[in-house]
Amino acid sequence: EVQPRPKPKKKSKPRPPAEPETPIVEKTNDARVVLVVGDFLASGLAEGLDTAFADNPAVRIVARSNGSSGFVRDDVYNWPAQIKSLIETEKPAVVIVMLGSNDRQQMKVGEVREQPRSENWTKEYERRTDALGKALQETKVPFLWVGMPAFGVSKMNSDMLAFNDIYHSVAQSNGGEFVDVWDGFVDENGAFVTSGPDINGQPVRLRSDDGINVTKAGKRKLAFYTEKPLAKILGLAAPGSITTVSAPAGAPVEAPKPAAAPIIVDRTAPMLLGDPALDGGTELLGAAQPARA
Template sequence: MVSAARIAILARRTPILFLAIVLLSIGAAGAFHVPAMAQEQPQQNRGWSLRDLLFPRRSERVEPPLDIQKAKPKPRKPRIPRAPVEPQTPIAEKAPDARIVLVVGDFMASGLAEGLDIAFADNPAVRIVARSNGSSGFVRDDFYNWPEQIKSLIETEKPAAVVVMLGSNDRQQMKVGDVREQPRSENWTKEYERRTDELGKAIATAKVPFLWVGMPAFRVPKMTSDMLAFNDIYHKAAESHGGEFVDVWDGFVDENGAFVTNGPDMNGQPVRLRADDGINVSKAGKRKLAFYTEKPLMKILGLAGPGSVAPATAPAGAPVEAPAPAAAPIVIDRTAPMLLSDPALDGGTELLGAAPPAKANPALPGEKLVIEGKAPEASPGRADDFSWPPKAEPPATAAATDTTTAITP
């Protein structure tokens, strides 16, 4: 049996023997493969490693490249075509003595002024001046008092005409004395009528002709009904002080009187008239507001059309009187219609070529019926013979009318 001491000696010598075997293997491999490595290195131009020393080989194994799948292109979302940008309307350079049209009111008046700018863009003799306050109205006179402000605006601008569009912000409580009244209550309405009347009176005192443009319909039904009531108040205030009320309601509702977002423009083409909020108006809607306003405005300015030049006799900024009412129609003496069968005009008694009518024989049955009213006697047996007892038919007539043939058996 092997003793423990001998086993310990073998255990100490085993690593030395293993290391010697490895060194001999390396030396033998280097002796046989040094020329081949010397030839490969210049060709491959790669660095030396321990792997080349233990497992030398002539060439590296090249793995074929993996097929790389090309990523599929993601489907592109279809592009939503943008609405074509409308070309800007070129505005003619205004003359130094151009007549001024002053547009006042809230944010709706601002849109109306933009539409009037486009309408009179080709006219160098008319200039549109917008002096609007978007949040103003008649209710909050502590924020902006239009009856007071309009006086200074007219003195500063010296307009030939004033256009008012105001009231879309007035659906709110109004302070009357020390009480806050609810919209369209009795006291609220009386105070509102008084304030609108003050604005009309202030413009009339300045002796400037003016137009008062009414409110259009809105998307909220309650707001629409309030605007209808406001328009009646504006109409009364305008006409009581010599102004003219411009009704634009039909241009922004359908045939049933309901609010519409899209509708015909001034040329009858379908366009978008209102914004998404159902309150503001689009560019086409602003132009449509101006379309309703420009006709009465041209009458005040004495123009035949938006592009025509104002009369040279009117000085710049001078107030223009409203057109005089139409004269009463001239009474024309008319003669009664003349009959073709009336010869009395030339003193004659008969028409040319007339011949005396033939005299009728009064003994004829027809003449007796017409003149005397006597009908001829009915023949016996006729349907209109009502004599009783019936008259006997003459034998000759009976024989002539009896066409029955006897049948012999």
């Protein structure tokens, strides 16, 4: 009998190369603490910063986020009331705030439930955000306020842009700095993107299927925008600044240095060919005594 030939084995697809692991170093006892507070996006930002500063023993990232918190439901968690005790406990060198993704909902103002972004809703929202800004200013700890990114739900984005205007104003009026991450999560037309360039300019998936949560690469990109102002406050070089890394799309670009002043060239006055006073023609060649060796 003729034996059936064995079926050829399917060739397995080559696996993509694994990401190089960031070397993790043990933090020193006197490492400076960066306290990250806010909602679930703040938690992702803290993860990204943890990766960015993994090889720096002098900086420790501490996340004290509450995923479902915001300014609207202060009955769930009241950030203006809690921030001072958090700062007293953690003793941070810098505080980073990222809040607002849960705030597109009705807010109880007095006995009335106000609709999102109505006049009374907005006034109360501004008051609550400013209360956090004032509480941070009173602690005298430098702070960064990171804005909201774009989301896959188009109805959310106009609200998030309005929220960012409020956060920007509150940060500036209370001595903080606003960090705008919007351009890192939209295309050149300003539309939300699920995938885009990572911190090295390579195309990656930045957001999950729901258009709200961020991937590992997205968390790292959130951190990228925060690294430079954070390093400035800490008096450090930004992570990865020694090597040349192409900035992701939408990253803030430094203004070019002014050009050096033009060198002024003095022009020699025109000389007549027959003018012996200007070409040394009054002296005969060989008239001078030769110098002794």
